[in-house]
Amino acid sequence: MSYFNFLKERYPVFFTELNGCGVFCWNGYRKIMLKDLSTAKHCLLVSFIAYHFCRYLVQFNCLREDRIKPCLIAALLHDIGKIDPGVLSIVNNGRRFTDAEKEKVQEHVLIGYRILLRYGFDSDIANIVLYHHESWDGSGYPKGLVGFEIPDLARVLRICDSFGAIVDPTRKSYNGERVVEQAVQDIKSKAGIWYDFELSCHFCDFMSKFSPHFKEFFNCIYDQEYTTR
Ligand SMILES: [Fe+2]
Numbered sequence: 540m541s542y543f544n545f546l547k548e549r550y551p552v553f554f555t556e557l558n559g560c561g562v563f564c565w566n567g568y569r570k571i572m573l574k575d576l577s578t579a580k581h582c583l584l585v586s587f588i589a590y591h592f593c594r595y596l597v598q599f600n601c602l603r604e605d606r607i608k609p610c611l612i613a614a615l616l617h618d619i620g621k622i623d624p625g626v627l628s629i630v631n632n633g634r635r636f637t638d639a640e641k642e643k644v645q646e647h648v649l650i651g652y653r654i655l656l657r658y659g660f661d662s663d664i665a666n667i668v669l670y671h672h673e674s675w676d677g678s679g680y681p682k683g684l685v686g687f688e689i690p691d692l693a694r695v696l697r698i699c700d701s702f703g704a705i706v707d708p709t710r711k712s713y714n715g716e717r718v719v720e721q722a723v724q725d726i727k728s729k730a731g732i733w734y735d736f737e738l739s740c741h742f743c744d745f746m747s748k749f750s751p752h753f754k755e756f757f758n759c760i761y762d763q764e765y766t767t768r
């Protein structure tokens with residue numbers, strides 16, 4: 540059974556929410572799955588984190604409920620720009636990027652933004668994808684936006700995306716049980732630098748309660764038994 544079908548059966552509520560995101564969202568995700576399984580798994584993991592983090596923020600009146608769905612769609616498709624052949628060949632070449640390659644890979648945000656607009660998503664969602672690598676201190680890309688210039692859900696996604704990337708065993712050396720705790724520490728250490736300070740505090744609080752669910756979902760995605768297809 541593929542990781543996807545397995546998760547669908549195991550997390551019916553989350554997948555019902557994803558289903559509600561519409562056919563264009565699924566078509567986009569299917570494209571990622573076909574082109575690059577590693578990116579597809581990362582996107583699904585990030586959408587799982589982002590969905591639950593948004594719900595947590597809503598609970599504490601830090602986010603409006605109608606912002607959950609746009610964030611879920613943007614999270615599931617945030618790295619769709621990486622399926623661009625020019626970007627994909629660099630991502631998969633397995634060695635350290637040259638400066639020119641790094642620049643090319645960074646284009647995935649703009650490519651993703653254009654794909655989403657072409658699919659008919661509104662600019663609110665496309666902008667979350669465009670700005671998901673912007674940093675609070677202005678050191679991110681593509682525009683070097685600072686603080687609240689960065690759209691709210693792009694700031695949310697920035698944290699969830701980093702967290703998903705830090706724990707991804709296909710990208711980083713997996714460090715067993717401590718990986719989640721280390722990722723939380725990493726987010727904390729960059730709060731107010733790369734990440735919105737207040738959102739980072741909420742995220743660490745959220746993850747202290749959510750980590751058992753996260754670990755279970757994470758294990759299902761990356762467990763060898765379910766990663767063969
Ligand atoms: Fe990205």
Ligand SMILES: [Fe+2]
Nearest residue numbers: 581617618700
């Ligand atoms: Fe990502």
